Amino acid sequence: MKEIDIIVPCYNEEEGIEYFYQTVKQLVSEIKNYAFTFIFVNDGSVDGTLCKLRSLAGKDSAVKYLSFSRNFGKEAAMYAGLEYSSGDYAVIMDADLQDDPLLLTEMTKAMEEGYDCCATRRMDRKGEPRIRSWFARRFYRLMNRFTDVELIDGARDYRMMTRQMVQAILKVRERERFSKGIFGWVGFRYKWLEYTNRERVYGTTKWSFWSLFRYAVGGIVAFSTMPLKLFMALGGGISVCALLFMMYKIIKTLVLGVDVPGYASIVVLITFLGGMNLFATGMVGLYLGNVYSEVKKRPIYILRESNFDERKEKQ
Numbered sequence: 581m582k583e584i585d586i587i588v589p590c591y592n593e594e595e596g597i598e599y600f601y602q603t604v605k606q607l608v609s610e611i612k613n614y615a616f617t618f619i620f621v622n623d624g625s626v627d628g629t630l631c632k633l634r635s636l637a638g639k640d641s642a643v644k645y646l647s648f649s650r651n652f653g654k655e656a657a658m659y660a661g662l663e664y665s666s667g668d669y670a671v672i673m674d675a676d677l678q679d680d681p682l683l684l685t686e687m688t689k690a691m692e693e694g695y696d697c698c699a700t701r702r703m704d705r706k707g708e709p710r711i712r713s714w715f716a717r718r719f720y721r722l723m724n725r726f727t728d729v730e731l732i733d734g735a736r737d738y739r740m741m742t743r744q745m746v747q748a749i750l751k752v753r754e755r756e757r758f759s760k761g762i763f764g765w766v767g768f769r770y771k772w773l774e775y776t777n778r779e780r781v782y783g784t785t786k787w788s789f790w791s792l793f794r795y796a797v798g799g800i801v802a803f804s805t806m807p808l809k810l811f812m813a814l815g816g817g818i819s820v821c822a823l824l825f826m827m828y829k830i831i832k833t834l835v836l837g838v839d840v841p842g843y844a845s846i847v848v849l850i851t852f853l854g855g856m857n858l859f860a861t862g863m864v865g866l867y868l869g870n871v872y873s874e875v876k877k878r879p880i881y882i883l884r885e886s887n888f889d890e891r892k893e894k895q
Contacts, residue, residue: 620675808863
């Protein structure tokens with residue numbers, strides 16, 4: 581019998597964590613020849629999520645939990661769950677049941693067919709604000725154009741992976757993590773399952789527009805140096821234009837005499853070039869900030885409490 585670990589990042593999920601557990605537990609009990617373990621990762625919740633997890637763990641030995649010392653973010657929670665996972669396969673699921681548990685059966689079949697990863701993607705973005713959906717689609721296009729990592733539009737973190745793939749992901753110990761890019765970067769054989777978007781069963785999303793925007797920018801910076809190359813090309817183009825304009829002004833002055841000063845054009849040029857300089861400097865600063873974060877080598881997360889056997893931790 582093969583073992584499957586279900587990794588569930590949790591942040592303020594007190595309202596529905598038990599319902600999630602009961603729903604998924606009932607479903608996986610019907611999947612033959614597989615033993616399932618739940619690994620809940622409490623990402624610094626400020627409600628009663630941890631108490632709920634302690635209660636579930638006390639009733640079911642197949643429930644394990646990790647609790648962070650503070651909120652480190654979903655990326656850190658996923659990494660911690662994978663690090664403590666020891667099953668033949670690992671699954672990442674959201675606790676709000678937007679990830680359809682019924683797909684677990686299809687995922688196990690894909691693993692039996694020899695795939696290394698069975699991942700899910702949404703066919704639509706029903707229920708999302710239109711502006712968010714528009715920016716999301718533009719982001720995927722930019723990433724696929726600027727990087728060598730293929731990102732599937734609508735891809736979710738919800739996926740089942742082999743132990744070999746999990747180990748490959750754990751070798752990527754970046755502090756500023758963008759897991760969707762890391763999943764693609766490590767490679768392996770994929771099978772995609774498509775499904776229509778599901779509404780959250782309870783609660784509200786923890787992701788605001790600006791947090792998603794910062795996440796997207798972090799993904800671009802983590803997997804592409806194209807913005808730096810674009811600004812280098814733009815700077816070279818502006819320099820060539822400036823040189824041609826200078827030659828034009830010199831020739832015009834020699835032929836027609838001294839021209840009347842154009843204050844408006846000077847102000848426009850200075851403002852434009854100053855803005856471009858500041859924007860380019862800020863882009864370089866993002867890359868330097870990532871380097872600064874990496875060289876400090878701070879831990880990706882800090883664990884405050886867990887019910888794992890110490891002998892099995894991070895094996």
